[in-house]
Amino acid sequence: MVRFQVKRPINIDAAQGTKLSKALDILERIVNSEGFRRRVLEHPGYTWNEGLTNEQILHRLIWGHAEPRLGALAVPRIVTFDYELVQRPWYKKLSSVRGWRVPGTNDIYTYVDVFDEMSAEELASHLGHEVVGHLAGEFDHPERGGPERDGSVPYVIDGFIEELAKKPSLGEAA
Numbered sequence: 001m002v003r004f005q006v007k008r009p010i011n012i013d014a015a016q017g018t019k020l021s022k023a024l025d026i027l028e029r030i031v032n033s034e035g036f037r038r039r040v041l042e043h044p045g046y047t048w049n050e051g052l053t054n055e056q057i058l059h060r061l062i063w064g065h066a067e068p069r070l071g072a073l074a075v076p077r078i079v080t081f082d083y084e085l086v087q088r089p090w091y092k093k094l095s096s097v098r099g100w101r102v103p104g105t106n107d108i109y110t111y112v113d114v115f116d117e118m119s120a121e122e123l124a125s126h127l128g129h130e131v132v133g134h135l136a137g138e139f140d141h142p143e144r145g146g147p148e149r150d151g152s153v154p155y156v157i158d159g160f161i162e163e164l165a166k167k168p169s170l171g172e173a174a
């Protein structure tokens with residue numbers, strides 16, 4: 001099991017903090033669910049998968065290792081990150097970018113305009129892309145949009161999380 005914790009929240013007021021906690025709750029429930037596990041394992045043909053099997057991809061996302069030691073599975077893994085809301089600069093008003101993680105760090109940023117627009121469920125899937133795909137799993141994707149990017153682990157699991165967040169019984173079967 002994997003859990004998520006914001007170590008240092010920056011530019012986040014009380015209402016935004018409440019939404020953030022709710023989104024992280026949703027994200028934890030989904031990522032640790034049987035429904036998520038099955039979707040990750042059954043998805044055909046990830047791009048940028050670093051030669052890993054689907055099972056190894058799932059292990060990287062949840063445990064941080066493609067081949068976790070058996071003893072490690074008994075203890076929840078805690079993924080911590082610093083999270084900052086930033087103003088979108090005027091010259092990026094038309095950009096569809098919601099946020100990013102600085103590669104090699106645990107710093108995650110979201111534009112405050114989209115943060116405020118997103119529901120907790122949408123925020124859970126955005127954070128799933130950054131916190132689970134990029135940070136917890138260390139998967140990457142091409143910058144340019146297209147099938148190769150859409151098939152990458154962060155984009156594919158973003159879709160699974162969005163789909164599962166809409167279900168009333170979060171992450172349960174079918």
Ligand SMILES: [Zn+2]
Binds near residue numbers: 134141154
């Ligand atoms: Zn990304």
